[in-house]
Amino acid sequence: MSVLPSRLRQSVRVLASSRSHTWLSLFTQRGHTSDTSISSSDHLSSGLERYKDLQKYFRKRLKATYRRFSNIPDYSVVHGHQHVYFVEGDSVYRLDKSRSEPEPEQVLDLGQVSGGEEKTGVENEEKKQRFQCTVQRIRLSPQEKHLAATLKFSHKEELRFVVVRLGRRNVLAGNPGDIIITLEKVFSFEWATDDVLFYTTLEGLRSSAVFRLDLNSSGSRITSVYEEPQPDVFVEVSLSRDRQILTINCNSRTSSEVLLSDVTASHLEPFVVQPCQLDLLYHVEHWRKWLIILANTGPGQEYQVVQAPLSEPSMVSWVSLFAPGPGTTVKDMDIVGDHCVLVARTPSSELVLIVVPLTHPKEAYVVQLPSWACTIETRKPGLADQQNEFEFLISSPVQPPVPYCLYPENGMLLSGTEDGSSPDSQVSYITTRLEACSQDGSLVPVTLLHAVPVEGLRQAPLLVHVYGAYGRDLNMEFCPEKRLLLEQGWALAYCHIRGGGERGLSWQRQARVNGKQRGVEDLRAGLHHLFSLGVSSPSLTALTACSAGAVPVGALCNRHPDMLRAVTLQAPFLDVLGTMEDPSLPLTLEDRYEWGDPVGNPKHRHIITSYCPLYNITPQNYPSMLLTTYSGDARVPLAGVLKYTEQLKKAVHTHLSMKPKSEHEPAPNIVLQIQPGANHLGPEDFEQVLEEEALKLAFLYTELDLDPPRPPRQRKR
Numbered sequence: 001m002s003v004l005p006s007r008l009r010q011s012v013r014v015l016a017s018s019r020s021h022t023w024l025s026l027f028t029q030r031g032h033t034s035d036t037s038i039s040s041s042d043h044l045s046s047g048l049e050r051y052k053d054l055q056k057y058f059r060k061r062l063k064a065t066y067r068r069f070s071n072i073p074d075y076s077v078v079h080g081h082q083h084v085y086f087v088e089g090d091s092v093y094r095l096d097k098s099r100s101e102p103e104p105e106q107v108l109d110l111g112q113v114s115g116g117e118e119k120t121g122v123e124n125e126e127k128k129q130r131f132q133c134t135v136q137r138i139r140l141s142p143q144e145k146h147l148a149a150t151l152k153f154s155h156k157e158e159l160r161f162v163v164v165r166l167g168r169r170n171v172l173a174g175n176p177g178d179i180i181i182t183l184e185k186v187f188s189f190e191w192a193t194d195d196v197l198f199y200t201t202l203e204g205l206r207s208s209a210v211f212r213l214d215l216n217s218s219g220s221r222i223t224s225v226y227e228e229p230q231p232d233v234f235v236e237v238s239l240s241r242d243r244q245i246l247t248i249n250c251n252s253r254t255s256s257e258v259l260l261s262d263v264t265a266s267h268l269e270p271f272v273v274q275p276c277q278l279d280l281l282y283h284v285e286h287w288r289k290w291l292i293i294l295a296n297t298g299p300g301q302e303y304q305v306v307q308a309p310l311s312e313p314s315m316v317s318w319v320s321l322f323a324p325g326p327g328t329t330v331k332d333m334d335i336v337g338d339h340c341v342l343v344a345r346t347p348s349s350e351l352v353l354i355v356v357p358l359t360h361p362k363e364a365y366v367v368q369l370p371s372w373a374c375t376i377e378t379r380k381p382g383l384a385d386q387q388n389e390f391e392f393l394i395s396s397p398v399q400p401p402v403p404y405c406l407y408p409e410n411g412m413l414l415s416g417t418e419d420g421s422s423p424d425s426q427v428s429y430i431t432t433r434l435e436a437c438s439q440d441g442s443l444v445p446v447t448l449l450h451a452v453p454v455e456g457l458r459q460a461p462l463l464v465h466v467y468g469a470y471g472r473d474l475n476m477e478f479c480p481e482k483r484l485l486l487e488q489g490w491a492l493a494y495c496h497i498r499g500g501g502e503r504g505l506s507w508q509r510q511a512r513v514n515g516k517q518r519g520v521e522d523l524r525a526g527l528h529h530l531f532s533l534g535v536s537s538p539s540l541t542a543l544t545a546c547s548a549g550a551v552p553v554g555a556l557c558n559r560h561p562d563m564l565r566a567v568t569l570q571a572p573f574l575d576v577l578g579t580m581e582d583p584s585l586p587l588t589l590e591d592r593y594e595w596g597d598p599v600g601n602p603k604h605r606h607i608i609t610s611y612c613p614l615y616n617i618t619p620q621n622y623p624s625m626l627l628t629t630y631s632g633d634a635r636v637p638l639a640g641v642l643k644y645t646e647q648l649k650k651a652v653h654t655h656l657s658m659k660p661k662s663e664h665e666p667a668p669n670i671v672l673q674i675q676p677g678a679n680h681l682g683p684e685d686f687e688q689v690l691e692e693e694a695l696k697l698a699f700l701y702t703e704l705d706l707d708p709p710r711p712p713r714q715r716k717r
Helices: 023-027 038-044 049-068 480-487 505-509 513-532 547-559 576-580 588-595 602-611 638-657 686-703
Strands: 083-088 091-096 105-109 133-140 146-153 159-165 178-184 186-191 196-201 209-216 219-227 234-239 245-251 256-262 282-287 290-295 304-309 319-322 329-336 339-345 351-357 365-368 375-378 390-395 402-407 412-415 430-437 443-450 462-466 491-495 541-546 566-570 624-630 670-675
Touching: 049 480, 049 686, 083 133, 105 146, 105 159, 133 186, 146 186, 159 186, 178 209, 186 234, 196 234, 209 234, 245 282, 256 282, 282 329, 290 329, 304 329, 319 339, 319 351, 329 375, 430 513, 443 480, 443 513, 462 513, 462 547, 480 491, 480 686, 491 513, 513 547, 513 588, 513 602, 541 547, 541 686, 547 566, 566 686, 576 588, 576 602, 624 638, 624 686, 638 670, 670 686
Parallel strands: 462 491, 462 541, 541 566, 566 624, 624 670
Antiparallel strands: 083 091, 091 105, 133 146, 146 159, 159 178, 186 196, 196 209, 209 219, 234 245, 245 256, 282 290, 290 304, 304 319, 329 339, 339 351, 351 365, 375 390, 390 402, 402 412, 430 443, 443 491
16 A cells, blocks of 8 residues: 655556555645736746747657657556556557457546546637546456546646446447436445445545445435545555455545454445654554554654454553664555555665564564666555565656566565666666755755766766655656656756654654744755765756745755756745635635645744745846746635746846846846646646757756767668
8 A cells, every 4th residue: 555655746657556545646746726917927937938949859859869769668558357457648548468369448538537628728829738548547346347447637737537348349330339428526435346436536636535435236426425524634545466355435634544354254344543642643554353553653644564353453452563663764664465565764864675474573574676666656465466476666757667577485586687777778777876965954855867977077067856755755757858858968866854754753744934044954965965075066067846846945946056057947836925824715715724824823924934935036147948837726815826937036036137238147037927727737748748858958958058969870771
């Protein structure tokens, strides 16, 4: 059961096998709603023309790069008892496992449930997006009687839910499956039986209600199961790995409460594991007649594994099975056969697997992974799969995913490639893990990716990534555009500042509310450490961040603008004070645990004011900035970004006007790109992805005064 996901950016591929607790993905993307129109910001949307030619060039290069990695493995295929399900184009298909050369059978035509959505959206032809509907999640009922899926439209955030009856092959008739129900705003869902499904709904940015859908020959019936009364709690449903227990997970920033339903029993009434308790976080899996629980009851309020009888699940019955050693943090947990498999990060920031035999927990052992591994994606077992294998993919920002399979019984680890490297690897890229000493003496992890030894990086352009909020790890999934940069001689750095989760729950706690300044200090320390090692220089350095990651970046630009040359920000959260002062905004109440309460606590107001990017802009020579925002973004709205952009341009103008012409320095370019749609996590349409990424590359090369890379030589035939 994936409990600590890294979903800073929504993948365009099907999330059919994702088991992550996606309540985090909603909480951690900060923002609020606004009715500011695009037309009111036209005077700020200037400066893009200077990058157009280079953008076209990089678009071609990126498209070729994506094509190179079009066949990388993923876990979007869903395995049933008799069929394999997959998404292709605008349909969901299945293949019969029993046939040697099966013909794909269409089971869901996305056009059937589009409902004329393509006619809505932005009317401006220059900004109008191509209509697109993507499958977000697929779930099969236990005996493959029904398929349920959620669909997302490119111009809005709500999901559409559909249930399809799966019968005998109807490919000869040319008809897709029988759609028996369609619902709006369904967020998470799981089958309890072939005819009973539990689901949650998403209203605005809040999921608080659980419903039960009963299907029968005469139709369907929906009943309410649970309603969460607390406004800062997010609710979702999930299924244990062995498909025996369905859980209703109620999580806030600081507490958890889980309700269980035994799907093997004749009744499905949920019951509470452990009532909500301040600062208690826990996540539940199932093994035999026991619950295996990952809870922050270990030393230092970090995660450890505990066990409780299914019949007596409350905290008084919890018995510790395994606690990681000092400095090792648990990131994820799965139950595989009679073993608990933990994804963990060591004190040296490397990813490992820890296997805990549930019958003999003292015999726990560590499975080493390749040192370049930065991210793990686990595969949810299909209906007919063996439960004693643990399949997963490992990747890094520049290394495509490599499949692995662990057999916990004997510790055997098999790779999809002979040497465990990326299938396409012809060049050896280097992953260097560093530690930078922050202002208070804390050691901040920095991951450096490069193609030549560190001593050869003094003249290399450097792109630094940062986030540092909500206890989330910095996103380090494979990105073809990052690979392209490395191939062109760039160095890539990932600063794992406090506020994130790389070094456990305490790493987050140190940079919440009163400690927010620490994240800014950590980022400065990371940059200083890289420069001191001879990695690049300020004139060749750019910072990049998304959402709440813009807070430390914006604060650093206000305090130390000379440490970098350029910045790219996507859906940036820049007005912390203004947002937290307005309790009517969707996420303000729960975000007080992260940023503080400037209305009710004068100390909090003082702290926020001291670092808030918008309220600390001052006349000086800032780095050039490319800000990308989305007109319908409910988390980071257009209004705040417009205000920041306008004030920043005024400050730059004031600074330049105060200097004599003889002392004029090159003016930074402050560029705002406004995209239509509500997609806070970035575009889903591939063509728009190419456009945005190509613009970023064109911006970086222009502002760092770099020569465009030469196109690869064509071999002569």
